[in-house]
Amino acid sequence: MAKLCLYFQLHQPYRLRPFSVFELNQELNYFVDHEHGQLKDDNGLIFRKVATKSYIPMLRLLLDLAVEHPLFSFALSCSGVFLEQAQAYQPEVIDLLQKLVETKQVEILSETYYHSLASLYSPTEFAGQVAQHTQLVEELFGVTPTVFRNTELIYSNEIAIQVQQLGFAGMLTEAVDRYLGGRPRTQIFKSYTQEPLPIMLKHAQLSDDVAFRFSNKAWEEHPLTSEKYVHWLNNYGSEEFINLFMDFETFGEHQWEDTGIFNFFRHFVERSVQFDHHFVTPSQVLQPFQTNLAALEKLPAYDVPVPISWADIDRDLTAWRGNSLQNDALRLIYDLEKDVLATNDESLLQDWRRMQTSDHFYYMCVKWSADGDVHKYFSPYDSPFEAYNRYSAVMIDFQDRVREMTAKGSTP
Amino acid sequence: MRDAQHRVFMVGWEYPPHNSGGLGVACEGLTHALADNNAHIYFTLPYRFSSVVDHMNVITCQTASDDPVLLGMPPFLAYTPSLPGPAVFSTKDSLELSSLPQSEIEQRVNYYADQVLGVGKDLRRKYDIIHAHDWMAFPAAMKLQEKVNKPFIAHVHSTEMDRIPSGRGSHYIAHTEYLGMQRADRVIAVSNFTKRILVTKYNVDPKKIDVVHNGVTPASRLPSDQLQFATKRPMVVFMGRLTAQKGAEYFLQLASAVVNLIPDALFVVAGHGDQYHSLLFQSAYQQLSASVLFTGFMRDHQRDALLSRADVFVMPSLSEPFGLVALEAAQRQVPVIVSTNSGVKEMLQHALQSDFWDVSKMANQIKELIQNQDYRQQVIAGQNTDLEQTTWNNAAGKVSDIYSKLLDKKN
Numbered sequence: 001m002a003k004l005c006l007y008f009q010l011h012q013p014y015r016l017r018p019f020s021v022f023e024l025n026q027e028l029n030y031f032v033d034h035e036h037g038q039l040k041d042d043n044g045l046i047f048r049k050v051a052t053k054s055y056i057p058m059l060r061l062l063l064d065l066a067v068e069h070p071l072f073s074f075a076l077s078c079s080g081v082f083l084e085q086a087q088a089y090q091p092e093v094i095d096l097l098q099k100l101v102e103t104k105q106v107e108i109l110s111e112t113y114y115h116s117l118a119s120l121y122s123p124t125e126f127a128g129q130v131a132q133h134t135q136l137v138e139e140l141f142g143v144t145p146t147v148f149r150n151t152e153l154i155y156s157n158e159i160a161i162q163v164q165q166l167g168f169a170g171m172l173t174e175a176v177d178r179y180l181g182g183r184p185r186t187q188i189f190k191s192y193t194q195e196p197l198p199i200m201l202k203h204a205q206l207s208d209d210v211a212f213r214f215s216n217k218a219w220e221e222h223p224l225t226s227e228k229y230v231h232w233l234n235n236y237g238s239e240e241f242i243n244l245f246m247d248f249e250t251f252g253e254h255q256w257e258d259t260g261i262f263n264f265f266r267h268f269v270e271r272s273v274q275f276d277h278h279f280v281t282p283s284q285v286l287q288p289f290q291t292n293l294a295a296l297e298k299l300p301a302y303d304v305p306v307p308i309s310w311a312d313i314d315r316d317l318t319a320w321r322g323n324s325l326q327n328d329a330l331r332l333i334y335d336l337e338k339d340v341l342a343t344n345d346e347s348l349l350q351d352w353r354r355m356q357t358s359d360h361f362y363y364m365c366v367k368w369s370a371d372g373d374v375h376k377y378f379s380p381y382d383s384p385f386e387a388y389n390r391y392s393a394v395m396i397d398f399q400d401r402v403r404e405m406t407a408k409g410s411t412p
Numbered sequence: 413m414r415d416a417q418h419r420v421f422m423v424g425w426e427y428p429p430h431n432s433g434g435l436g437v438a439c440e441g442l443t444h445a446l447a448d449n450n451a452h453i454y455f456t457l458p459y460r461f462s463s464v465v466d467h468m469n470v471i472t473c474q475t476a477s478d479d480p481v482l483l484g485m486p487p488f489l490a491y492t493p494s495l496p497g498p499a500v501f502s503t504k505d506s507l508e509l510s511s512l513p514q515s516e517i518e519q520r521v522n523y524y525a526d527q528v529l530g531v532g533k534d535l536r537r538k539y540d541i542i543h544a545h546d547w548m549a550f551p552a553a554m555k556l557q558e559k560v561n562k563p564f565i566a567h568v569h570s571t572e573m574d575r576i577p578s579g580r581g582s583h584y585i586a587h588t589e590y591l592g593m594q595r596a597d598r599v600i601a602v603s604n605f606t607k608r609i610l611v612t613k614y615n616v617d618p619k620k621i622d623v624v625h626n627g628v629t630p631a632s633r634l635p636s637d638q639l640q641f642a643t644k645r646p647m648v649v650f651m652g653r654l655t656a657q658k659g660a661e662y663f664l665q666l667a668s669a670v671v672n673l674i675p676d677a678l679f680v681v682a683g684h685g686d687q688y689h690s691l692l693f694q695s696a697y698q699q700l701s702a703s704v705l706f707t708g709f710m711r712d713h714q715r716d717a718l719l720s721r722a723d724v725f726v727m728p729s730l731s732e733p734f735g736l737v738a739l740e741a742a743q744r745q746v747p748v749i750v751s752t753n754s755g756v757k758e759m760l761q762h763a764l765q766s767d768f769w770d771v772s773k774m775a776n777q778i779k780e781l782i783q784n785q786d787y788r789q790q791v792i793a794g795q796n797t798d799l800e801q802t803t804w805n806n807a808a809g810k811v812s813d814i815y816s817k818l819l820d821k822k823n
Contacts, residue, residue: 020707021643021680021705021707021718022714022717024643025643025644323693323696324693324696325692325693325696325701327696328696328697328699328700328701329696329701331699332701332702385688385689385692388692388696388701389692389705389706391701392701392702392704392705392706393705395701395702396643396645396678396702396703396705399676399702400643400644400645400676
């Protein structure tokens with residue numbers, strides 16, 4: 001009889017196309033390749049493929065479940081670059097999302113439009129991308145997000161301050177043992193900041209049982225049935241929140257349809273309703289604290305001095321800035337902020353922001369073992385070095401465009 | 413027609429288009445010019461060769477492998493001693509295989525020697541001289557010389573002392589080089605720089621060594637659309653294998669120094685090798701990600717286009733027996749900076765020189781070449797006069813003389 005808070009992440013980056021020294025300074029698109037005079041848009045191919053395998057079937061299933069079970073509710077977070085690509089490549093995804101929002105059983109969360117690491121580098125750019133995202137969500141769905149989730153659930157005390165100042169009711173992040181110190185992750189926490197923000201923490205084990213382990217035959221609990229899973233949930237009390245946060249692509253893409261993942265989810269929802277678990281959405285839980293400061297003060301504090309995330313075993317930032325390739329790429333993109341903003345040029349701003357998407361840096365990760373395998377699975381490139389070379393070439397071209405535009409602007 | 417026709421049995425290792433570097437290119441240039449000088453050449457290769465060559469007889473000395481991926485593949489890795497090459501063996505003679513040395517490249521070289529010996533014995537009446545290119549060909553040439561008793565020329569394009577500058581190279585390879593040169597009737601070195609190494613490190617009698625500098629084939633004209641590419645940034649190019657020998661690490665240090673003087677300078681590293689990953693990390697660590705571009709290995713038009721577009725070409729090798737690519741850059745009207753530890757500087761006397769480690773000197777040379785057009789034109793004009801002498805015809809003339817002297821002595 002616990003409270004179940006489900007949130008699924010929808011995101012697709014604009015991956016960089018191969019970019020050679022011979023293509024510099026020709027005003028070529030960084031994300032769409034060409035071959036024999038024809039456009040060759042791998043991002044479109046990938047989006048349509050994932051839409052067929054995951055987005056469309058899972059959104060339809062969620063819609064069915066929402067209609068059948070008025071008590072079923074959940075949250076979605078869609079990056080701005082995801083929504084853009086959905087509009088361009090597979091508008092049915094937008095239709096289904098709109099229908100889901102109309103049921104009022106689905107909450108849309110806030111995030112940075114470009115699924116970026118701006119929260120770590122530039123508070124103004126961060127605020128700008130959050131506002132841009134809100135605007136798109138309002139346009140498409142007619143709702144205004146009130147709860148924030150940062151790229152890859154990246155969180156620290158510093159970031160909580162930024163999010164609080166933007167007026168959000170609360171935030172989602174990862175439960176990391178080194179900061180949790182043995183306290184249950186199933187309660188609400190407050191940020192360890194002057195003006196605290198209520199926080200919900202991901203239940204990593206129960207989330208990853210579905211997201212990562214579901215089809216793993218070497219896992220001792222395989223095969224995972226909805227009976228077994230809901231039985232585990234039954235161990236939690238009515239005051240506890242089980243926060244199941246995962247990639248939307250878990251359903252149909254990371255776990256293919258033939259693993260039985262869709263059926264599992266349907267039965268999981270039905271059984272959960274049957275066993276009296278309450279589905280809640282983040283704003284239902286967090287918003288009341290905005291008017292009840294006394295209750296907020298009483299929450300235990302989650303003190304995170306060094307940024308955490310939901311990635312890899314260490315739940316830190318090394319997936320994006322753990323080696324010199326990543327660090328230098330990040331230095332270059334954020335060093336350009338002032339110059340790019342000064343040009344006030346739409347296409348420069350858009351490319352600059354698309355190049356901030358965290359995936360570009362994730363692809364440059366060279367970690368070994370299990371983490372490395374996960375990175376490899378998610379990377380469109382043959383190697384982290386290929387990812388770096390593409391970024392480096394595009395960065396050279398981009399710097400030249402900025403320089404040129406700056407020179408143009410300074411001549412009367 | 414001068415002299416009698418020279419009939420030569422050449423033991424090669426690679427040949428364009430399947431070549432990993434300068435050795436194949438040099439063999440192509442030299443054999444063409446020798447054929448023009450009325451030489452008849454048998455040329456052996458350790459892999460199946462499908463291209464059409466009509467100036468000599470190319471002989472494949474390798475039984476077909478069962479692995480189709482390896483067919484037609486040259487043993488590229490001969491110059492990368494740390495990596496074993498792909499093994500393509502007939503496994504018929506297991507007794508002989510079991511007695512072979514451990515590393516695969518060594519096994520390959522010995523297997524090749526036996527194949528060449530078979531062919532060379534059959535053709536013994538059709539040639540007068542054995543001419544072998546670098547250590548991979550020496551065991552074959554030595555075995556053959558023993559059997560057919562004809563003069564043997566060891567042609568040294570590069571040594572283990574060059575390839576592994578630390579001096580901790582393969583003992584087997586260095587020893588093969590030593591033996592080959594001891595047993596050879598004459599030794600050809602591609603430069604005085606190399607001759608010095610042969611004398612001081614391999615104890616070869618200097619009187620036995622002739623220096624024959626490589627030539628360079630006249631550059632083909634590029635279609636004009638291939639010249640239009642690329643950046644407005646000043647561009648400095650490195651082209652070579654990414655191994656310690658070629659000094660790419662110094663090229664990165666150089667980039668770092670030049671970017672301080674010319675912030676938008678672009679450095680292009682064209683090549684592949686065992687230092688590739690380490691160089692990427694170093695480049696990023698030195699905050700050069702938007703100043704240095706790694707293009708991987710380039711050939712043909714891409715290579716020509718890149719060289720043509722370069723504003724400066726730098727060859728910071730720790731030890732470079734010749735350095736053909738510097739001539740190719742000079743041909744494309746690009747000012748060149750060559751390592752003082754190189755053979756090509758003996759031909760390209762108007763190119764700029766620097767010690768490979770003298771980063772600040774090279775940085776100032778680059779700055780001057782990029783910012784002072786008069787100086788730049790002066791260097792290019794000087795290089796062009798150097799190039800007039802640097803022909804394969806000149807090289808072949810010298811080789812022909814060596815052939816003639818050897819045969820006169822014998823008769």
